[in-house]
Amino acid sequence: MRPYQRQIAERIAEIVDPGDLDLSSLFSVPPDSTLGDLAFPCFQLARTLKEAPPRIAERIAEAAWEFPWLAEVVAAGPYVNFLYDSGAFSRDVLARVIAAGEAFGTSDVGEGKTVVVEFSSPNIAKHLAVHHLRSTMLGQVMVNLLRASGYSVVALNHLGDWGTNFGKLLAAWERYGEEEGLEDSLIETSDDPVALFNKLYVRINSEIETDPQLEETARAWFRKLEAGDPVARERWQRIRDVSWARFEKVYKRLGVSFDEVIGESFYEDKMPEIIDELAKTGLLVESEGAEVVALEEEIPPLLIRKRDGSTLYGTRDLASAEYRWGRWQFSRALYVVDAGQGLHFRQVFGVLRRLGRSYADRLEHTEFGIMRMNVDGQWIKGRTRKGQIVLLEDVLDDATALAREVVLRKNPDLGDSIEEIAEAVGVGAVVFSDMKARRGRDVNFDLEKFLSFEGETGPYLQYTHVRFCGILRKSEIDSSDHGDGSLLVEAEEKALLLCLDRFDTVIARAALEAEPSILSQYLLDLAGEFNAYYAKHRIISDDGDLTRHRLSLIDALRVVLSRGLRILCLEPLERM
RNA sequence: GGCCCUGUAGCUCAGUGGAUAGAGCACUAGCCUCCGGAGCUAGGUGUCGUACGUUCGAAUCGUACCAGGGUCACCA
Numbered sequence: 001m002r003p004y005q006r007q008i009a010e011r012i013a014e015i016v017d018p019g020d021l022d023l024s025s026l027f028s029v030p031p032d033s034t035l036g037d038l039a040f041p042c043f044q045l046a047r048t049l050k051e052a053p054p055r056i057a058e059r060i061a062e063a064a065w066e067f068p069w070l071a072e073v074v075a076a077g078p079y080v081n082f083l084y085d086s087g088a089f090s091r092d093v094l095a096r097v098i099a100a101g102e103a104f105g106t107s108d109v110g111e112g113k114t115v116v117v118e119f120s121s122p123n124i125a126k127h128l129a130v131h132h133l134r135s136t137m138l139g140q141v142m143v144n145l146l147r148a149s150g151y152s153v154v155a156l157n158h159l160g161d162w163g164t165n166f167g168k169l170l171a172a173w174e175r176y177g178e179e180e181g182l183e184d185s186l187i188e189t190s191d192d193p194v195a196l197f198n199k200l201y202v203r204i205n206s207e208i209e210t211d212p213q214l215e216e217t218a219r220a221w222f223r224k225l226e227a228g229d230p231v232a233r234e235r236w237q238r239i240r241d242v243s244w245a246r247f248e249k250v251y252k253r254l255g256v257s258f259d260e261v262i263g264e265s266f267y268e269d270k271m272p273e274i275i276d277e278l279a280k281t282g283l284l285v286e287s288e289g290a291e292v293v294a295l296e297e298e299i300p301p302l303l304i305r306k307r308d309g310s311t312l313y314g315t316r317d318l319a320s321a322e323y324r325w326g327r328w329q330f331s332r333a334l335y336v337v338d339a340g341q342g343l344h345f346r347q348v349f350g351v352l353r354r355l356g357r358s359y360a361d362r363l364e365h366t367e368f369g370i371m372r373m374n375v376d377g378q379w380i381k382g383r384t385r386k387g388q389i390v391l392l393e394d395v396l397d398d399a400t401a402l403a404r405e406v407v408l409r410k411n412p413d414l415g416d417s418i419e420e421i422a423e424a425v426g427v428g429a430v431v432f433s434d435m436k437a438r439r440g441r442d443v444n445f446d447l448e449k450f451l452s453f454e455g456e457t458g459p460y461l462q463y464t465h466v467r468f469c470g471i472l473r474k475s476e477i478d479s480s481d482h483g484d485g486s487l488l489v490e491a492e493e494k495a496l497l498l499c500l501d502r503f504d505t506v507i508a509r510a511a512l513e514a515e516p517s518i519l520s521q522y523l524l525d526l527a528g529e530f531n532a533y534y535a536k537h538r539i540i541s542d543d544g545d546l547t548r549h550r551l552s553l554i555d556a557l558r559v560v561l562s563r564g565l566r567i568l569c570l571e572p573l574e575r576m
Numbered sequence: 577g578g579c580c581c582u583g584u585a586g587c588u589c590a591g592u593g594g595a596u597a598g599a600g601c602a603c604u605a606g607c608c609u610c611c612g613g614a615g616c617u618a619g620g621u622g623u624c625g626u627a628c629g630u631u632c633g634a635a636u637c638g639u640a641c642c643a644g645g646g647u648c649a650c651c652a
Contacts (some may be wrong), residue, residue: 031595041594043632053632078632079595123652160652264652290650298579299648306650313652342580343647369581370646381646410614425614437589440581442645449588453614455600456589463614471611509592521590521599528599535607535616576614 002501004089005038007067008082012040015063016056019048033491036072036081037089037498043078053078086494090485090553093497097556104559105503110151110511114328117143117153119336120256123160124243124263125169125197128250128392130445131371137434137569138368139336140256141516144567149511154259154328158320161240161263163313167222169197169239170232171214172204174221193242226268250392253427255569267319271311274318275304283354295350302347317348325359332362334514339367339440366514369442379444395450399426402451403459407576414575424571425459426451431569432458435520456524461565462573464527467534468558469574475540475551483549492533496553499526503560507567516568523564530557 009023021044030039040060042053049056057075065073069088074081097104119139122132143155180199187193208214225232240263251257278284283293284304292301302314324333335345345365352360372379373390403426407418414421433450434443453459472479488497502522510518539550562572 025592026594028592028594035595039595041633043594046632077595163652165651288649292649300579301649303649308650310650312650314649316652338646339581340646341652344652346580367581372645406614411612441589442582444588446588449601452601455614457600457614459614460600463612467612467615474611517590524590524599531615532617534611538611540611575612 002505003092004069004084008038008040008070011063011065011067012060012080015060016045016049018045021045021048030079030081033495035076036074036083037494038082038084040080040082041078042080046078084494086489087486090488090493090497090549093501094485094552094556097500097559098552102559102563105507105563106148106150107504107508108150109508110146110149112152113331114152114154115146116156116324116328116330116333117146117336118156118158118334119143120251120258121158121160121337122247124240125166125194125201126243127194127198127389128247130373130390130392130395133392133395133430133434134368134371134439134443135336135338136251136254136256137431138366138439138516139334140254141435141519141568142334142336142366142511142514144569145507145511145514145516145519148507148567151331151511154324154330155257156324157258157261159240159244159261159263161236162265162268162316164219164222164310165201166225166236166239167218167220168204168208169201170221170225170235171218172200173235176200176203187238187242192246194246197239197243250396253396253423254431255571262320264313264316264320267316267323270319270323271315274322275311275315277355278304278351281355283351293351293354295347295354299343299346299350302351314344314348317344318351321348321352321357321359321363325357330359330362332364333359334364334366336366336368338370340370341365342367364514366439368439372442372444374444374446390445395430395447396427398447399430399451402426403429403453406453411576417575421573421576424573425453425462425576428458428462428570429453430458432461432520435516435568436524438517439515458570459576461523461527461561462570462576464530465558465561465565465572466574466576467530468554468561471539471554472551472558473574475547477548477551479551479555481548482552482555483545485549485552487546487549488553490533490537492529492536493550493553495529496526496533496557499529500556500560503564519564519567523561523568526557526561526564 005024005027009027012018012023026041026044028039028041030036042056042060045056046053054075054077057078057080060080061073061075069085069092070082071085072081072083074083100106117139119142120132120136122128140155143153146153177200180196180203187196190196204214204218208218221232225236244261275284278293284291285294287301289307290303291305292303294301303312304315305311321333324330337345342365345363349360349363352363370381372381400423404418404422407414407422407425429452430450433452436456437443506519506522510516539554540547565572
């Protein structure tokens with residue numbers, strides 16, 4: 001809690017006896033800034049004190065308040081409103097921001113704790129598509145938020161590199177690889193080897209429909225892969241390598257990186273152990289020829305082994321949870337996976353709970369809404385098979401091209417840096433539009449909206465940052481000569497300082513709730529407040545003292561916006 | 577049908593049980609002698625899906641219902 005609020009809560013506790021009521025959780029913000037900066041509603045106290053709220057409010061307001069930073073304490077009906085002294089408040093907030101510098105907003109609540117965040121997790125032999133954007137960016141931003149809160153974080157990519165479909169791919173490779181241009185020696189040097197794999201996959205799927213025999217060939221190839229057959233293994237490894245190389249290019253553009261890339265294949269030899277345990281404890285039961293673990297009444301059992309004895313991805317998720325716990329002893333483990341898998345995770349977590357795993361309650365499915373594609377005017381859930389897949393790279397390219405056009409029009413003399421700026425603005429627009437709404441909401445993939453640069457958008461935030469930089473540059477006053485803020489008494493300045501004051505709690509809440517939009521909304525708020533202020537007041541004026549104090553505010557705003565943008569994987573620019 | 581999620585302005589969405597529910601987009605009218613107009617200001621709309629309940633107080637919590645979406649065993 002912020003210092004002012006804590007001190008006020010303590011003082012109230014001296015004036016009236018709160019019993020076991022936690023006063024600090026009761027504060028709110030007055031609906032109108034002219035009423036005050038902090039409000040204390042007396043309803044809860046009325047219950048314990050058996051006294052009317054307005055009377056309590058009066059008693060509190062009339063008591064002695066001797067904090068130098070407090071200008072006014074007034075009772076307003078059942079509320080007590082506190083008005084900070086503008087000069088003192090400004091000085092205190094700015095001093096905290098300047099002292100912390102780029103570290104402002106960070107905390108140590110997570111110190112000594114580890115959080116594992118599984119996100120992105122694309123399938124190899126395919127391209128990253130727009131629908132991967134959500135898991136990828138939400139996950140990376142959660143990682144950034146948690147790190148800002150002092151947690152040690154493991155950013156984990158649970159690569160989809162295993163399954164019977166690779167049997168199909170290997171069968172296709174053997175059958176018509178050469179004829180499709182997949183000459184062995186050329187794979188690594190090909191422009192787009194992943195596209196070749198895609199073609200093979202599509203082709204064998206359509207051929208399987210007319211020739212069911214081929215299905216058996218594919219299964220045979222997968223068995224070879226499982227058994228460690230050198231040819232199968234080598235080809236699979238190459239598919240994995242070229243796919244990863246391709247992913248990394250996109251990840252780099254998005255500011256995404258991983259500490260660990262552990263594919264599903266990794267858990268192949270780790271499943272028997274947990275299956276044995278399930279069998280020994282009697283949880284594993286036979287059902288319709290398959291082996292399952294029953295769960296509570298309202299959710300269906302988790303399928304552990306198919307009729308043919310092979311495992312499923314649920315089995316792999318059990319093994320991966322065991323592995324992660326053993327290796328990291330996490331205090332939280334997040335699965336950044338779409339909401340369509342809600343049942344699956346409830347089943348997996350449920351099985352671990354039935355096994356008595358202490359860590360089961362630390363697993364969180366931080367789900368997000370699906371991305372819908374517009375097909376003939378209808379918003380539908382994207383399907384890879386129908387070929388309407390939109391490549392993530394293409395979206396980023398479109399965004400960058402459009403950004404380049406706009407930047408060039410608005411600011412033609414940026415020289416060589418135009419390419420970098422266009423990339424930052426374009427990608428920023430796409431990323432931010434995905435971070436803006438609560439993660440649980442479904443999003444319609446509307447390219448026009450993704451590429452919008454006006455209103456509540458990424459470029460708007462970047463533009464605001466550019467303004468900060470422009471002012472600081474133009475003033476030619478060194479930051480060591482900035483004022484302490486005690487001259488900042490305008491209402492708009494108070495609003496901005498209250499905004500700055502909130503930053504650390506915003507980060508903390510966003511990390512706790514694994515909800516990037518809390519930060520996005522906050523930054524929009526900050527930028528909006530600033531732009532209104534900027535239109536109304538001059539920062540650099542003839543009044544040298546006032547100028548120096550206002551520059552101090554601008555510098556603090558720049559620090560916070562820059563840090564917030566970085567956490568959201570947007571680049572804070574100096575010019576655009 | 578069971579379970580999960582979502583219903584707030586024409587559209588997209590904010591809204592930690594507290595005072596008169598807010599932004600952006602779209603539409604209209606303004607604002608560059610002056611820190612970057614990707615901006616700002618002013619215009620107006622709401623049975624907060626419906627009903628009942630809990631509470632001093634409900635968009636927020638509970639129950640039921642309505643509507644939309646997701647999901648329900650041998651894919652991941």
